[in-house]
Amino acid sequence: MSIFTEAQAKAILDKVIKLSKADECTAGLGGSVQGNIRFALNNVSTSGIVDNTELVVTVAFGKRVGTASINAFDDASLERVVRRAEDLARLAPENPEFVPAVQKQTYKPTPTFSESTAAITPEFRAKVAADSIGPCKQDKLVAAGFLEDGHSFEAFANSNGNFGYQRGASFDYTCTVRTEDGRGSGWVGRNLKDASDFKADEDVRIAMRKASASSEAKALEPGKYTVILEPAAAAGLISFMMQYFDARQADEGRSFLSKKGGGNKLGEQVYDPRVNITANPWDPRAPVMPWDNEGLPREKMPIVENGKIANLQYSRYWAQKNGKRAVGDPGNLLMAGGDKSIGELVRTTEKGILVTRTWYIRMVDPQTVLLTGLTRDGTFYIENGQIKYPVKNFRFNESPVIMLNNIDELGRPVRVAGDESSFVMMIPPMRLRDFTFTSLSDAV
Numbered sequence: 001m002s003i004f005t006e007a008q009a010k011a012i013l014d015k016v017i018k019l020s021k022a023d024e025c026t027a028g029l030g031g032s033v034q035g036n037i038r039f040a041l042n043n044v045s046t047s048g049i050v051d052n053t054e055l056v057v058t059v060a061f062g063k064r065v066g067t068a069s070i071n072a073f074d075d076a077s078l079e080r081v082v083r084r085a086e087d088l089a090r091l092a093p094e095n096p097e098f099v100p101a102v103q104k105q106t107y108k109p110t111p112t113f114s115e116s117t118a119a120i121t122p123e124f125r126a127k128v129a130a131d132s133i134g135p136c137k138q139d140k141l142v143a144a145g146f147l148e149d150g151h152s153f154e155a156f157a158n159s160n161g162n163f164g165y166q167r168g169a170s171f172d173y174t175c176t177v178r179t180e181d182g183r184g185s186g187w188v189g190r191n192l193k194d195a196s197d198f199k200a201d202e203d204v205r206i207a208m209r210k211a212s213a214s215s216e217a218k219a220l221e222p223g224k225y226t227v228i229l230e231p232a233a234a235a236g237l238i239s240f241m242m243q244y245f246d247a248r249q250a251d252e253g254r255s256f257l258s259k260k261g262g263g264n265k266l267g268e269q270v271y272d273p274r275v276n277i278t279a280n281p282w283d284p285r286a287p288v289m290p291w292d293n294e295g296l297p298r299e300k301m302p303i304v305e306n307g308k309i310a311n312l313q314y315s316r317y318w319a320q321k322n323g324k325r326a327v328g329d330p331g332n333l334l335m336a337g338g339d340k341s342i343g344e345l346v347r348t349t350e351k352g353i354l355v356t357r358t359w360y361i362r363m364v365d366p367q368t369v370l371l372t373g374l375t376r377d378g379t380f381y382i383e384n385g386q387i388k389y390p391v392k393n394f395r396f397n398e399s400p401v402i403m404l405n406n407i408d409e410l411g412r413p414v415r416v417a418g419d420e421s422s423f424v425m426m427i428p429p430m431r432l433r434d435f436t437f438t439s440l441s442d443a444v
Helices: 008-020 075-089 121-136 200-213 232-243 246-250 316-322 344-346
Strands: 024-040 043-063 064-070 141-158 163-179 185-192 225-231 277-279 299-307 334-336 351-365 370-383 388-391 394-398 407-410 415-419 424-427 432-441
Touching: 008 024, 008 043, 008 075, 008 141, 008 163, 024 121, 024 232, 043 121, 064 075, 064 200, 121 141, 121 200, 141 200, 163 200, 185 388, 185 415, 200 370, 225 232, 225 344, 232 334, 232 351, 232 370, 232 415, 232 424, 246 316, 316 407, 344 388, 351 432, 370 424
Parallel strands: 225 351, 334 424
Antiparallel strands: 024 043, 024 141, 043 064, 141 163, 163 185, 225 432, 277 299, 277 334, 351 370, 370 388, 370 394, 394 432, 407 432, 415 424
8 A cells, every 4th residue: 555544644653753762753654656658659668557655764862863764564664664773873973963853843735636646547648648649640740758647645753743744646748749750859748736637639739730840940050049938948947046045055155146255145136027936835836745855844935036035945954053944945936927828929029049948958157057958849940920940959058047137028837847856836938038059959
């Protein structure tokens, strides 16, 4: 059994806490049922279901910490994992940055569970693959994609009396469509909570149109261009940047949010005033668990407000050292935008380049968040509000900090998954000035 009820989970966790002889004990219990189907060359290649439940026990003797895990839950196994964690703690050196387990907390539930996603069957996954492949075969295109869905639970308890339990669900679909000669490529992706909101036979046609339209790509000179980044393209850069909103990194001079001479840029204008990013675990468009990995409650809070840095993330250790209040790490990032679709942004663009995706993104300079990467799966030249022709893909060197100071217009946000993080994100398509393309790429 991978999905425990709250009563079942609490009974196991209570036993673990009672068994421990350490100064403190924290136990986390989590389980999931993950289904998947993969297809390539217009054929299903793999499918399966993975279910697992795991217990992780962390104990401390003073500042000495030990952690052990197990996936058996009989009484003998529970005692064995607790003793293993205690043995490891006794052997461990003292952690100079040790912070005791959180005290008892109150968690407001978030809407992370979906009945429609939890009810997905192998037949549902097979239909998604068939609905993706069928239209492509009919138009002599080649589809490759992956659907991963799942439902899960998280539970934890500690010797201070803290306890939490909640269920969740996830649904992630991507499909790449190529022309038979491999010269054209298109892509579509959907990150959802509710499977009932998904229609593969409609979404795949987005990738099909881009594949067919991109096969006769022309080369443009690298340089600075006005671009329209689709949400998935923008998310790859923004999720990288958000890793540097840690207060300690900024205070110690290791971040683009570090000030010369010491300190951080909290409260300073860093972006265009139209940039507003918040975290809100209860947002129905992108809900996340109401706690972070340490059991701290998450809060609704601004991160960037009218272009100014509104909040940095303090670990419990760094907050204690600096007299700050620690709150739970954000699990989602919600960027405000406008009302326009990608098509409407294109129609109001005199000259520019439409970018479907960015990929193979790597850090060049952490101090400025200068990133390098490639475009792919449909890159098009825009002139007088129309897509004129496909263009060969580019390598770019760009900082999302500079990018978000060169905004022309923001469109309507959609839900995407951040490539370099576990964030669930709401990101708008965006038209940007002076985006830097440094060279051409052979990518399709």
